[in-house]
Amino acid sequence: MKFFISLLLWLVAIPIFSQSKISIALQSFNNFPSSYIDSIKTGIEQKYGKVKLIVLPNKKLPTSAYYKPRNRYRAEKILTFLDTLVTGDTKIVGLTTLDISTTNGKYKDWGIFGLGEINARPCVVSTFRLKKKNVSSRLFIQRLVKIVNHELGHTFGFEHCPFYNCLMEDAKGTIKTVDKSDGNFCKKCRILLMNHVF
Numbered sequence: 001m002k003f004f005i006s007l008l009l010w011l012v013a014i015p016i017f018s019q020s021k022i023s024i025a026l027q028s029f030n031n032f033p034s035s036y037i038d039s040i041k042t043g044i045e046q047k048y049g050k051v052k053l054i055v056l057p058n059k060k061l062p063t064s065a066y067y068k069p070r071n072r073y074r075a076e077k078i079l080t081f082l083d084t085l086v087t088g089d090t091k092i093v094g095l096t097t098l099d100i101s102t103t104n105g106k107y108k109d110w111g112i113f114g115l116g117e118i119n120a121r122p123c124v125v126s127t128f129r130l131k132k133k134n135v136s137s138r139l140f141i142q143r144l145v146k147i148v149n150h151e152l153g154h155t156f157g158f159e160h161c162p163f164y165n166c167l168m169e170d171a172k173g174t175i176k177t178v179d180k181s182d183g184n185f186c187k188k189c190r191i192l193l194m195n196h197v198f
């Protein structure tokens, strides 16, 4: 039993790709603060290991994604744009402070924290919904890193996980889900990711 527990702790503690050849590009949009980028880079490395991180020059959000009725940007259109910026197996994370949305069941235009395409290159994260109610900068950065790692998880092939507190749990539109997670994959997701052939 002790062995089982320590093995479990070991599985949770180490980054997943210790000798990784995976490349992840970070694409900031508009006025996204460069100071957040370092925290995001550290957070990705803590979760995914020594991946090759590329910081691309800042760009404007594509006008094709703008949704005038709500003054925000359609996330799936941002993903389409991001996908044109990289090739091969490189993943790309779009980062914006502006509000993003997608269609969610009966809601035609639903504001979201982020969106990642399953088993594909792009994902996008918005800080717009992470700063409400005077959150501390520490909590804000924790939220941002968890959401980046969650959306990256989708690009590595993961759908939502039913296990409580898993990084891949569906936030279901509430920041409480993000806050209660410790930012780790559950054992099942972790093993699946470690066995993933890239």
Ligand SMILES: [Zn+2]
Pocket (backbone or CB within 6 Å): 150, 151, 154, 160, 168, 169, 170, 171
């Ligand atoms: Zn998700």
Ligand SMILES: [Zn+2]
Pocket (backbone or CB within 6 Å): 161, 162, 163, 166, 167, 168, 169, 185, 186, 187, 188, 189, 190
């Ligand atoms: Zn899981």
